[in-house]
Amino acid sequence: MLGDLTGKNALVTGAGSGIGAGIAAVMAQQGASVAVADLHKGRADEVAAGIGRSAMPVRMDVTDSASVEAAVRLVISEWGSLDVLVNNAGVASAPEHSTEGDREEDWDVTFSINVKGVVHCCDAVKTHMKERRRGKIISIASMGGHAPRLMGGAYAASKAAVLRYTKGLAHELAPFNVNVNAICPGAVWTRFQEGGARAMQRSDPSLAGRAPEQIFLDRYESVIPLGRPQTPEDIGKMAAFLASEDARNVTGQCVHVDGGAIIRD
């Protein structure tokens, strides 16, 4: 089976919703035990219950290194090891032109979750993976990290930072047989996108009566050559492949799961 994760222990951050929940479910289907980590424990409980016995819900705030270290310690003490880390927790920032909220605070929050959150999680697993001379780290970046297109500002800059960090970390950990890669999703209908659609409605009165999911589809279908959005399972399948021994010679890469959006002019 391609992407076989039998006997592997994985931790997915932000797995209480959307893409992270999809990654956790696919990894469990592929044979892994999965720690479903989220800031909102209730969401993690719900997703883990849906997956079944191979999932363990864990509360974790990626912005707090003590919280991250405690969650990683818990997983290793319960399961004996951690083979796979997926850095998925992330938030959208306000659009560049937005007049809503405090701009400086928006940059701080976006970077503390999307960038420092990734660093905290990698720091918490690095020593363990180096000692075992095995491990896979996968970070969920975004097509926005390459070309801002419809979404600029703090979010795009934070995802560009994740992509650059991925390459540096891949180089650092390669001598220890640890693979570090990123996935750039295109457009996936989740709470994150629902928030974006509602923000568009607030700033554009002509969208007032439209369903948020329709606003999302109208916004993205035209920029995706394959003409359809992606699903959490699409991202989960790529994550499972990168976490498996089938990808043992893939490191420092960014894989686009975006229906071809990145190749569009």
Ligand SMILES: NC(=O)c1ccc[n+]([C@@H]2O[C@H](COP(=O)([O-])OP(=O)(O)OC[C@H]3O[C@@H](n4cnc5c(N)ncnc54)[C@H](O)[C@@H]3O)[C@@H](O)[C@H]2O)c1
């Ligand atoms: N949905 C898309 O179209 C899309 C596209 C490209 C990239 N992404 C990226 O995919 C990732 C997941 O996004 P999603 O669309 O599933 O969003 P989502 O809002 O559905 O899920 C994000 C999860 O992260 C959790 N989270 C937030 N802050 C946290 C923290 N401090 N510590 C731990 N968990 C925290 C939330 O509770 C939530 O469960 C993000 O990194 C996002 O930037 C999403």
